[in-house]
Amino acid sequence: MSTTHTRVVIVGAGPAGLTLGNLLQRRHVPCVIVDKFTREQLVSRTRAGLLEYRTVETISRMGLAKRLFAEGHRHSGCEFRSAGQAFYTDFTEYYDGRSHHVFPQQEVVADLLDGFVEAGGDVRLGVAAEQLQFDADGVRVVCSDGSVITGEFLAGADGQHGIARASTPTGAITEYEMQHEFQWLTLQAEAPPSAEWTIYAQHERGFAGHLLRSDTVTRFHLQVPVGDVVENWPDERIWTELRARLEKPGWTLHEGRIFSKNMLDMRSRVAEPMQYGRVFLLGDAAHIISPSGGKGLNLAVADAVELDRVLREFDLAGGTELDQLQAYSERRVPDIWRAQEFSHALLHMMHTYPADSPDAVFRQRLQQSRLWQLANSEAYATNFARSYIGPLPIED
Ligand SMILES: Cc1cc2nc3c(=O)[nH]c(=O)nc-3n(C[C@H](O)[C@H](O)[C@H](O)COP(=O)(O)OP(=O)(O)OC[C@H]3O[C@@H](n4cnc5c(N)ncnc54)[C@H](O)[C@@H]3O)c2cc1C
Structure with a gap:
């Protein structure tokens, strides 16, 4: 030994x-x-x-x-889509040019x-x-x-x-x-990104996310009911759902072979x-x-x-x-x-609450307020950008 x-x-x-x-x-x-x-x-x-x-x-x-x-x-930034509206936030503007x-x-x-x-x-x-x-x-x-x-x-x-x-x-x-009340189906596809930035979409059918990985690979997230299983999500159902939740006039979702699919516990x-x-x-x-x-x-x-x-x-x-x-x-x-x-x-800014939860509508109104502040308040956007890009490195 x-x-x-x-x-x-x-x-x-x-x-x-x-x-x-x-x-x-x-x-x-x-x-x-x-x-x-x-x-x-x-x-x-x-x-x-x-x-x-x-x-x-x-x-x-x-x-x-x-x-x-x-x-x-x-x-440098993210696009937020919700209720037929879309806006892009360039985080570098709020953080002295720093980015992910x-x-x-x-x-x-x-x-x-x-x-x-x-x-x-x-x-x-x-x-x-x-x-x-x-x-x-x-x-x-x-x-x-x-x-x-x-x-x-x-x-x-x-x-x-x-x-x-x-x-x-x-x-x-x-x-x-803490166990969150949401669940994601997360997947990767051999598809070039459909935008040069992250897209977060809040939709009545549930959240959808589009995240770049490389010139040829895109990661997507779909909010699914808690307890759902991968077997319920054949590729065609995934693309249908992504198209519906991420939809924006004049924008095309790039599709490709899905090579990984997992349920993510929150x-x-x-x-x-x-x-x-x-x-x-x-x-x-x-x-x-x-x-x-x-x-x-x-x-x-x-x-x-x-x-x-x-x-x-x-x-x-x-x-x-x-x-x-x-x-x-x-x-x-x-x-x-x-x-x-x-x-x-x-998480709570972008996800959809089950329609039968008693305060779903109230919480959706809070979401809309947060999105509105992100789009319209410089102070809110600055705080968001700094949290998202993360604190400055420790100096020696
Ligand atoms: C689908 C998905 C997407 C994610 N996206 C993001 C993202 O965009 N950004 C982000 O920041 N984070 C993201 N994360 C989280 C991120 O991947 C993890 O937080 C990160 O891997 C943590 O790193 P770690 O080194 O602490 O642990 P790990 O990466 O889990 O590494 C731990 C290592 O320890 C080894 N190990 C365990 N037990 C033993 C043992 N007994 N002896 C020897 N070796 C052992 C394991 O083999 C493993 O290699 C994501 C996670 C998932 C699952």
Whole structure:
């Protein structure tokens, strides 16, 4: 049985774990990343695609944004459609020219992984962390291949069903959860985008979203009844519904082969604090957010940036005061809740309430007011743009 000693054991090679690995590596802090998936599995997980300004900055500062800038798209605004009306909001106008980039998550993961490996990083793929032990002196991870990795700190970047959070003692971490009253059918099609921007449509038949992924691929979301299943949605029904909900005079929906279809549960969760002793939780391991607004990947990357900063401060202060590590959770939690609030507000601005719910009409009127303010109030639009594009990066 081989044993490796390192400084930071990172469980999970998703956006959170790989960003942390790259940041630590650049400061010559020893770390090992383990992931139960192989490289092929990691780079074929099609999920997020909307990168906040600070996420792009982080990847760029690590020197890993070459493909992102060459193949990704700068994304400046959104079109909102509702009740036969449409308006476009250019977020860059309200945020000193800052914008999103669109670049698929699997490509981000591929670049982060390659960057880490090319710089000599120790990443063990196809290897699951099976047992986590930790005490005041350090952490110990037993892996599925029989190897053991010991370290000073454990970064639990192992996603929403990972073992890091589950390994902390009962009561050490509180989870706040919310099940939303909506459900999405999310799909990708080999179809060029039908606009150069995101389209969110609020329609009596339900929400529809059009999101760019590349020159040849578009992601779509359709609000469907809670409990619905993919089998109820043959391709023709999907296109009929997308055409109806996204309809605008003079605009054509580009159609193509649908190559992925999934039902998305709308659940949000925040774990507080995001640290227990020498164990830190990052990304989906610490918080799940509804996909509305595209915040999940971005929060995962921001967690990694903050943890790297806190570990650096800890070392600069002598590396003995464990209480200092609480700064990680204290600084991250407000940002997590800000993103949760934005995602929740956007969800409720664009979705259709079941006609038989008692306050459906009242809530629809609130939606119309929010959309009106977005279209007509500079203060409202500025706040929205800053929340959507995300906070500024942390300066060193
Ligand atoms: C359809 C969809 C669309 C989305 N769209 C967006 C979007 O537009 N913008 C956005 O910001 N977010 C979006 N998200 C959310 C985003 O994909 C996640 O928030 C993001 O992947 C979180 O990154 P992570 O590194 O925390 O976790 P993950 O990406 O889940 O990575 C966790 C890793 O840990 C590994 N792991 C788990 N357990 C173990 C173990 N025991 N041992 C070893 N390895 C383990 C897993 O194999 C996995 O690779 C979307 C999600 C979905 C599903």
